[in-house]
Amino acid sequence: MMAGTTSSTAVAGALFSTVASSKPRGSAACPRGGGGRRRGSCVVRCDAGVEVQAQAAAKAASIAALEQFKISADRYMKERSSIAVIGLSIHTAPVEMREKLAVAEELWPRAVSELTNLNHIEEAAVLSTCNRMEIYVVALSWNRGIREVVDWMSKQSGIPASELREHLFMLRDSDATRHLFEVSAGLDSLVLGEGQILAQVKQVVRSGQNSGGLGKNIDRMFKDAITAGKRVRSETNISSGAVSVSSAAVELALMKLPRSECLSARMLLIGAGKMGKLVIKHLIAKGCKKVVVVNRSVERVDAIREEMNGIEIVYRPLTEMYEAAADADVVFTSTSSESPLFMKEHAEALPPISDANGGVRLFVDISVPRNVSACVSMLMT
Template sequence: MSLVVLGLSHHTAPLPLLETMSLDAAGRAALGDSLTRRDNLSEAVVVSTCNRTEVYVESQTFHGAVTDIAEALTDVTGVASEALREHLYVHYEDRAIAHAFTVACGLDSMAVGEAQILGQMRTALREGQRSGHVGPALNNLFQQALRVGKRAHTETGIDSVSVSLVEAGLARAERELGPLATLDLLVVGAGGMSSLAATTASRLGVRSITVVNRTHAKAVRLAERVGGVALPLSELPAALSIADVVVSCTGSTGVVVDLAAAGDAQVARTGRPQVYVDLALPHDVATEVDSLSGVSVVGLAALGEELSGGTTPPQVQEVADLVIGEVAAYLTDRAAESVAPTVAALRSHAADVVAGELTRLDQRLPDLDDQTRAEVQLAVHRIVEKLLHTPTVRVKELAVGGQGDDYAQALRRLFDLRPGEAVTASVPPERGGLA
């Protein structure tokens, strides 16, 4: 079995295509179902955010996995394979592991170092677990990726240099409108990105915050956290007219602020300038709004261009080095695990031989005193441990070098081992769920 990652992101695809490919929970579940129904794929996890849609699979063959994933993407999204082909990237085995760790650390994000991807990958793993699409291979990969991502944020200085999309959008608004302390902010939506926008703006000292959301109770909770005001969605037109900056990220499948609504707001504002920061995918603000006099609309593509330039900060290099070390450790552990059943079978076989011989000793020398019997048992166990030490260590070393399978097979033939039976008897079932 092999690990394969296939997907597209802001690095490889235009924003309109990413919008089309972005999947909600139902879409991710449908894609996972489509993938795991295919004979070549045994496990699947779907990660879909505003910046990427990726599929991680455990597959019997590489080329079969690429074909299966591409077909499933077309089936679920309706986007023809010809339109996808030039924008897709594929990672296999070692590179796939490195990619997963890199994504979890935020190094592959539009806003380098952002931490939201950790929650999104955790959600993808949980969805896969609940639907039965995740087995031991992808569960272990994602658990380790999440651990590495957490290390990046707790053990390095990446947070000090990670400029979020929200901060970049607010900086753009300041350049066009003046200091945040003189501006009124409207947040449309109350999800993760909207909450980040509200808390970031509050921290940076915006004059006032209004939150509008379809579910009013969520708007109230968010507004209370940032000392703002919550309004129902029906009052969006009035809220638009008083907002200098509008940050929108609703997750809606359609436009939330159309040309007419933005135009009416401009009339009510008597032409005072206004900036819309559209962080949604698909976009919340109609593209035509940018044509209004006095109005600027900045979206993910423009913000991504702002955040992609410049030199690599040392903190980012520190995280990249962390990823390299973690990938090496993961590959070493996985290689050792591949021969673990044979090692367990060898030790089980040796234990059975020792137990049988000690039983026969007891039958032949029933009057042997306890101290002597204990010394004999200890001596026998020491001999066996010394004999097993070298082949056990060597098979693990060879596994890391890619020769473990041949050596493990030789051990199985020499000692007539049946690893499956030994593992079943000696290894407890693995617990599911997140660590």
């Protein structure tokens, strides 16, 4: 039971007692004329009777309303707080919907602040990745809290709440906790056992600690989930053959290329963040000797170059992105851009590539929101 139960019920009781004990004012005595004669007594008594009846009816209505208020207040105040997760993932929603709901990491604190300002949300955390967008909350009321979060998601994405509900999953208390543990362990990932999701769960905690946005219940749940994720990976073989989305992207690209040209194909990576860095790592593992990296700043590319040996990394600024794409056979995209970098007209303007490499330039987009518009795929068929 929440702390406000007693005070709210007491307020209702006080209001009830005050109204119940109030007495309507009586009408003045009928005036008498000289010699004891009554003047206009009928009219005066009739008016007084109507007034008394109206006041009695008003008092009865007030008492009934306050009784109903006490019942509703008691029912509401006795409702336990719930831990809940509301979200969607690769298992429930298409990429078109996930990208509209995606929240960039630097915006997580603001999202948490907006959620905790809702009437029935006490604590909140946002886990937004390429494959999922999940909101964890402590709700003072399950029904009211869920409704407020769904409305918030609808407002942020521009997707009607009725359409969102067709793709959302909602879990409560132990089910919500179990789900987070499974996510942290890599059991709910696109690639079973992939390790990047554990780092993303850790980042939720770091982000919350830096901004002061995480409450004690959500903070403890996430820390326990991180511990569980580490134990699963150290005490089982789940990650022995696991790959990440980045490694799967490299595997797919090499499968699409003619076998004889796999290692000689011209590779371009746009975006040198965490996912992009993993792409380079897996290209090295496959024997690729050169990759061109387009990024906003050269510092991050220099850091990757110093860390990784066995591959030539060529930097090109973002302003030369389309020129770099014209010289590439395979284009990997992994940026946080909220709008597509390549539309159909951009792809059409690029020069054709050698038939030895399949005659079709391959775009591999591992970003959410997407960096490559869906209409580009029509040029590759």
